[in-house]
Every structure is written in structure tokens, then in C-alpha cells.
Amino acid sequence: xxxxxxxxxxxxxxxxxxxxxxxxxxxxxxxxxxxxxxxxxxxxxxxxxxxxxxxxxxxxxxxxxxxxxxxxxxxxxxxxxxxxxxxxxxxxxxxxxxxxxxxxxxxxxxxxxxxxxxxxxxxxxxxxxxxxxxxxxxxxxxxxxxxxxxxxxxxxxxxxxxxxxxxxxxxxxxxxxxxxxxxxxxxxxxxxxxxxxxxxxxxxxxxxxxxxxxxxxxxxxxxxxxxxxxxxxxxxxxxxxxxxxxxxxxxxxxxxxxxxxxxxxxxxxxxxxxxxxxxxxxxxxxxxxxxxxxxxxxxxxxxxxxxxxxxxxxxxxxxxxxxxxxxxxxxxxxxxxxxxxxxxxxxxxx
Amino acid sequence: xxxxxxxxxxxxxxxxxxxxxxxxxxxxxxxxxxxxxxxxxxxxxxxxxxxxxxxxxxxxxxxxxxxxxxxxxxxxxxxxxxxxxxxxxxxxxxxxxxxxxxxxxxxxxxxxxxxxxxxxxxxxxxxxxxxxxxxxxxxxxxxxxxxxxxxxxxxxxxxxxxxxxxxxxxxxxxxxxxxxxxxxxxxxxxxxxxxxxxxxxxxxxxxxxxxxxxxxxxxxxxxxxxxxxxxxxxxxxxxxxxxxxxxxxxx
Numbered sequence: 001x002x003x004x005x006x007x008x009x010x011x012x013x014x015x016x017x018x019x020x021x022x023x024x025x026x027x028x029x030x031x032x033x034x035x036x037x038x039x040x041x042x043x044x045x046x047x048x049x050x051x052x053x054x055x056x057x058x059x060x061x062x063x064x065x066x067x068x069x070x071x072x073x074x075x076x077x078x079x080x081x082x083x084x085x086x087x088x089x090x091x092x093x094x095x096x097x098x099x100x101x102x103x104x105x106x107x108x109x110x111x112x113x114x115x116x117x118x119x120x121x122x123x124x125x126x127x128x129x130x131x132x133x134x135x136x137x138x139x140x141x142x143x144x145x146x147x148x149x150x151x152x153x154x155x156x157x158x159x160x161x162x163x164x165x166x167x168x169x170x171x172x173x174x175x176x177x178x179x180x181x182x183x184x185x186x187x188x189x190x191x192x193x194x195x196x197x198x199x200x201x202x203x204x205x206x207x208x209x210x211x212x213x214x215x216x217x218x219x220x221x222x223x224x225x226x227x228x229x230x231x232x233x234x235x236x237x238x239x240x241x242x243x244x245x246x247x248x249x250x251x252x253x254x255x256x257x258x259x260x261x262x263x264x265x266x267x268x269x270x271x272x273x274x275x276x277x278x279x280x281x282x283x284x285x286x287x288x289x290x291x292x293x294x295x296x297x298x299x300x301x302x303x304x305x306x307x308x309x310x311x312x313x314x315x316x317x318x319x320x321x322x323x324x325x326x327x328x329x330x331x332x333x334x335x336x337x338x339x340x341x342x343x344x345x346x347x348x349x350x
Numbered sequence: 351x352x353x354x355x356x357x358x359x360x361x362x363x364x365x366x367x368x369x370x371x372x373x374x375x376x377x378x379x380x381x382x383x384x385x386x387x388x389x390x391x392x393x394x395x396x397x398x399x400x401x402x403x404x405x406x407x408x409x410x411x412x413x414x415x416x417x418x419x420x421x422x423x424x425x426x427x428x429x430x431x432x433x434x435x436x437x438x439x440x441x442x443x444x445x446x447x448x449x450x451x452x453x454x455x456x457x458x459x460x461x462x463x464x465x466x467x468x469x470x471x472x473x474x475x476x477x478x479x480x481x482x483x484x485x486x487x488x489x490x491x492x493x494x495x496x497x498x499x500x501x502x503x504x505x506x507x508x509x510x511x512x513x514x515x516x517x518x519x520x521x522x523x524x525x526x527x528x529x530x531x532x533x534x535x536x537x538x539x540x541x542x543x544x545x546x547x548x549x550x551x552x553x554x555x556x557x558x559x560x561x562x563x564x565x566x567x568x569x570x571x572x573x574x575x576x577x578x579x580x581x582x583x584x585x586x587x588x589x590x591x592x593x594x595x596x597x598x599x600x601x
Contacts, residue, residue: 051483051516065475067482077471091458095446102448103432137432 006031009045009057013217015166016068017056018207022162023075025203027082069101072162087159093145094159097152100141101163108134109167115178128180132187138164139188146190150197157201165198172211173218277303278327285329289336296340303330304337304347385410386440388426390418392590394489395449396437397541397580402456404576405532406463419597450481453537466534480520480527481538487513488542495553496591497600507553514561521567532574536567540577543568547584548591 006024008031010017024031036042036055048057048064058065058074065074076086087094111134114127145152145160152160168183175182185192199208209217285291290300310321324331338347387403387410389396403410415426415436422434429438429445438445439452446455457466467474491513494506517539521527527535546557546568558565571577595601 060472063472065472065479067479070475070478070482073478074471074475077474091455092441092444092446094458095451095455098451098454099446099448102451 004029004031005059005061007034007059008032009034009036009042009048009059010055011036012207013169013209013214014055015170018166018169019068019162020056020058020071020075021207022157022166022203023072023086025207026084026086026157027075027079029075029079029082068166069105069159069163072159076159084156086153086157086162088153096141096145097159097163100138100160103134104138104163104167108138112167112171112174112182115174115180115182124178124180128182131182132184135183135188135191139191142190142194146194151194157198157203161194161198165195165204168195168199169209169211169214173214176211177215177218274321274327274330278329281329281333285333290333296337296342300333300337304334304343384440384442386413387411388413388415388429388436388438388440390415390436391582392544392587393436394541394545397544398449398537399437399439399452399456400580401537401540401576402453402466404580405466405537406456406460408456408460419594450485450538453534457534466537468528468533477528477534480517480535484517484535484538484542488539492542492545492549495549496595503553507555510549510553511555511560514557514564518561518563521563525570526567532571536571540568540571541581543572544581544584545587545591548588551588552591 006029008017008020008024010020010033012035021031021033034042034044036045041053044059045055045057046053048059049055049066052066054066056066056068056071058071060074060078065071072086088097108131111127111130115124115131118124118127141160142152146154149155151157152164157165171182174180183192183195198204281291285293288294291297291303292300296304313319314321322331322334337343385403385408387396387399389399389412391414400412413425415423417423418426418436426436426438427434429440430436430447433447435447437449437452438447439455440446441455441459446452453466467477488510491506491509494502495510498506524530526532527539549555550557572581
């Protein structure tokens, strides 16, 4: 039998792309993953999906198939005898799976995006409630579909697992960055356990990005794969900076307590966070000295108080975190901050 | 009422009894199939299910959701609590919501009659893609034509005609979207045609002038019994929109 010529045109952070990769993994089908580059749409993409010009696209023997759920069904129907059936076998169960997948795409995921897009507290609260309501509904669907088994599809991952599960990475990022609790163990215990089982499954774990990597890609995704503005990071630049910064203290604590060989691995995300913050700083300060503009603001205080600690970490581990070449904005900010009259008498020299 | 023994025998005579008995049971099962369509006469989405059921020759009870705009029935709210919308296909008491999902369901349950989807998986993916495209693009732009004024209306009209042109491109020289045979995409689209007189009136354009191939395709579909019986009169639809606009103060 000729080897299948399978390509996925996509990007690793996209939940829609993930759906197609999970489906191929379930069928043990090998494929080439063609990563679309940031900021551009390749000729192959434009040629293969002229209608929407979007990923994912499955190209099988040169023929393109577009729209993630349509691709999943194609994979299931074209390779019926490979692996297990992704869609349920009974027509009514199939209709239910399709209905809820459609609900997730049309109602639930837009609500999740709305949590970050919300500008003020009331709007954020309303969006969060809609997401949680949706999860409570889906908890019930899970009970009915799984019948006590691990997945919506039963013993094995099925269509509805894929439709919802692909958003778990983004759900976690959203929870962390917006400081909300969405998938709660006491409120939706079935889904909570299901999420763990899904992410741990062999067909999923290599294509589900790590939460911190996704957070870094959040800005990247906001600009390229959504139609309606930012959906992961808060839309206000100031709040975005605060959200991104929230990672810092926990990483620093880890660095102090771990053995030398683990320190490098721990500090790498710290440095990545600083790079993110450099970007946030550029958006917030608008050419001025501080996050808050001409004067020290909340974000400056929040970051600035860690400067001494950063100095200690640099000295103890012989690393450079505040690298003038790589994060010049923050480097100068640190100097200006420490020199400020309100600060210099209270900050410990580093 | 079953008149035959249901014992299996190794003799030819016994086998014939078994086959006839199974057939009788099948006929009985089909006769007991209860199919209800909860719908609204002007819904282009409901029309999809009417056509699919007619193409397959399936007997069903049509229930008009008369209070759709102002006073939804308890049956609708029970059968479609999430979206509270028609159409809802109810098969032996179990609801199937969303029209395209309903058409796929009909196709899968009554799979031995008049196939609506091609058998080739790639062709099926294409059919689903275009039905989905129609769902994503056509309704919203058409709504702007009769539901808005000025710039918004003009933008809606422009989008609408562009969508028709894309669909014309996909149709090409084929008699139907499915090729030689009337099928899934034709069913997804044709119901909108009953609203065209209203769109043309409010949008002040002629579909025949803008998209003649589309009109030729629509007229071809209208010659099918299943379609002619499922689509309401275009003038009636215009009157309905006039009523809607008046009721909701969109004049």
C-alpha cells in the first residue's frame, strides 16, 4: 500500500490545528506538519484555502480539506479501518456529538475569548459566568455520553473529546492570565478528571502545548488567528503587562530551591517572561520612562520591588537576567526606577 | 401483526420463512417510526429538512411553530432548550437540532433511499464545507438587506452578491452542486431562494442580472417535487418580512 501523502498546514498553538493532529494520531497516520510563519500566509495556504485563507488545512495526495471538524470527519471516514471510530456509530449519538461540537464552536469558545476581551470588571464577570454555565452544561453532556467511561467517546477519545479538548491549553492560559477559575473540580468534577485524562492521552500529549509556551504565544495568536481582537491576554495593555508579570515570583522561588542542573531550565521561562514584559513595556510606556508614563505607576512598583531579588539571583546563579542588549527597555527602566527619589532610600542595592 | 413463525431452519423453506418474517418486522418497525418536524413555514432552515424527508419518501408530521416570534411553544422549549429555535426533527421522541445536523441524521438513518451525500469521503468533505459556508455567510448578509438601511444595507447587499458569485463559481457547469444529482449542498441552499423576491425588493437588485447561473440552478431545483412542495411562495415571504419589519419597528 502506498504511503499516504499527508500534510497539515498549521501552527502549533492553534486549537483547531490540534484537532486535526489528534485525529491523525488516533488513526496512527504519519504526516508532514507545515508550520505557517508568523505574520504571513504562504502561497500553499492561499492556494489550498482561497475561501477563508485559514489554518488548519489537511492536504491529502495534493487535495485540500478545510475546516477542522470537517477534516476530523474526513479522517474518520477515509480511514475507517484504522484505529477506532472517532464519531459514534449510532446516528443519534453522532447527531448529539455534532450538536455539542457546534455549540462549543459557536457559543462556548467565543465566550471564553470574551473573558480576556472584556474591558471592565462587570463585562469580565459576565463573560466568565457564560463560560462556566457552558461547562456545567457540558458536564451533563459528559455524564450522558461517557456513561461512566473516561471520555465523551467512551473508552477512547472521540469527536466531542477532540472538539472540546483542543481548547484546554487555552483555557488554562486564560485562567492564569485573567485570574479566573473556569474548570473547577467541585463544580464540574467529571470534566475536571476528563481534562486530565485527555491531556495525558498518547494521541494528545505531544500536540498539546505547555501552558507557559502558550502564554508566550498568546500575543502571537491574538494577532493571527482570531477575528475579533485579543482573546487570551487582557485587551488593555496595562492589564496585559500585569497578567504576564504574574509568573515572575513563582519562578524565582523555584530557582532558589532547586539544584544547579535544574536552575537553567527554571530560569529560561523567567527570561522569556522578561522578554514578554519588554514588549509590554514598549506598549505601555509610549516612549516615556516608566510603565506608568512619566511617573512611576503600579506596574513599575510591582516589577521594581523584585529588582534586588533579581540581582541576588543573577549573582548566585551567575546568569544575566537584566541583559542590556536583549531587554534594553527594562534595563534602563531598572536604572531609572532605582534612581527615583521615591525609591532610592527604600530599595536594597543590588 | 406478525403472521409468520420466527424459527430459523436449515431447510430452504425455513430460510424463506425467516426472510419473509424479517421483512415483515422491518415494515412494522418503519410503520412505527414516528417522525415529527417542528418548523416554521418561512424558515429556510426548516425547508432543508422538509426537502430531505421528501427526497427519502419519509412520512412525517409537520408541526407549525405558530408562535415562533412572540410565544414559543412548550414543545419547542423542551426539544431545543439550548437554542430555542426551529427546525427540530423529532424521531421517536428524540430531538435533533440544527438543520444541517438533521439532514445528516436523515441521510444516516434512511441510508438505503436516495443518497444525499456522495459516497467518496473527499467529495463528502467538500459537500460539508459548502453547506457550512452557506451557513456562515448567506444568512447574515441577507438579513442586512431587509433588516437595515443605508450603508449597512449596501454592505450587506454587496456581501450577499459576492457569496452568490462564489457559489456560482463552485457550481460551475454542473446541473447541481452535487454534480449530476441533487444533493446535500443543493438542499442546504435552495430554501433561501424563497426569500429572493424579498431580498430583491428591499435591496433593489436583480439576482438574474447579477448571478444568472445561480438563478438557472434554482429554477432547476424548483422543478423537483420535493423542493416545490417545501418552499413557500416568494410573495408570501415578502409579506412576512414586511410584517416583521413593522412589528419590530425596522422600517
